Amino acid sequence: MNASGRQRHRPLLDSLTGLVACDDLPEALPADPMPVLTEWFEQARGNKRYDDFNAMALATAAPNGLPSVRIVLCKSIEASPPALVFYTSYSSRKGRELETNPNAAAVFYWSHEKRQARVEGAVVRTTTEESDDYFRTRPLLSRIGATVSAQSQVIESRQRLLADAIRLGARGALRGDIQRPSHWGGYRILIHSVELWSARSGRLHDRARWTRSHDASGWLVRRLGP
Numbered sequence: 001m002n003a004s005g006r007q008r009h010r011p012l013l014d015s016l017t018g019l020v021a022c023d024d025l026p027e028a029l030p031a032d033p034m035p036v037l038t039e040w041f042e043q044a045r046g047n048k049r050y051d052d053f054n055a056m057a058l059a060t061a062a063p064n065g066l067p068s069v070r071i072v073l074c075k076s077i078e079a080s081p082p083a084l085v086f087y088t089s090y091s092s093r094k095g096r097e098l099e100t101n102p103n104a105a106a107v108f109y110w111s112h113e114k115r116q117a118r119v120e121g122a123v124v125r126t127t128t129e130e131s132d133d134y135f136r137t138r139p140l141l142s143r144i145g146a147t148v149s150a151q152s153q154v155i156e157s158r159q160r161l162l163a164d165a166i167r168l169g170a171r172g173a174l175r176g177d178i179q180r181p182s183h184w185g186g187y188r189i190l191i192h193s194v195e196l197w198s199a200r201s202g203r204l205h206d207r208a209r210w211t212r213s214h215d216a217s218g219w220l221v222r223r224l225g226p
């Protein structure tokens with residue numbers, strides 16, 4: 001290509017060079033996606049522009065296969081066995097769906113880093129000790145809220161909900177504690193697949209999917225078309 005051709009095609013050449021230079025997911029994909037997922041999560045935590053860096057859309061399905069989705073906060077990512085933990089009401093819609101169909105999918109979108117991470121897996125409850133420990137770390141008002149809120153149920157009125165919260169708050173303040181209600185606790189998604197997606201110009205995004213091998217001893221990894 002001569003000099004004027006190079007000048008004309010400079011923006012395209014620059015974009016292509018940028019595409020090659022970015023190595024969010026290296027050409028030789030890592031055998032285990034969990035360190036990368038954890039690193040992306042921690043980088044999002046460090047990016048103060050997020051209100052909720054740990055917000056993820058959580059999809060569950062009723063036994064008849066009909067899906068539902070909502071945002072929850074991921075409280076931890078565990079490497080081995082690979083898992084995500086979130087907390088909710090066991091009697092909520094998601095809780096009822098998970099009790100009859102214990103499978104879930106979740107997705108994070110980190111807009112500032114232009115990354116998406118998807119996970120899928122079987123779901124189990126956290127132990128009561130774990131739920132108690134986490135509950136104790138929550139602010140008083142959140143503990144009151146979890147106790148009085150019949151999440152996903154039809155309620156008489158918002159006024160009634162607030163009156164219950166005030167009554168419980170006063171009683172808890174007198175007793176000096178508010179115990180975790182048995183209807184509230186954690187779930188652990190035991191991850192069997194992870195998909196990491198990183199945006200690139202020209203919609204030539206980078207995307208790879210890891211699936212746990214049948215004996216859970218390792219991962220099968222594949223690069224996917226974006």
Ligand SMILES: Cc1cc2nc3c(=O)[nH]c(=O)nc-3n(C[C@H](O)[C@H](O)[C@H](O)COP(=O)(O)O)c2cc1C
Pocket residue numbers: 052055068069070071072073074086087088089092093094095151152
């Ligand atoms: C940013 C954000 C964070 C949320 N975090 C949680 C959470 O950690 N746990 C939870 O039960 N609901 C959380 N919610 C509320 C849920 O999106 C949802 O309204 C609620 O869990 C009831 O869902 P369900 O009826 O499908 O069970 C959050 C909502 C938003 C917007």
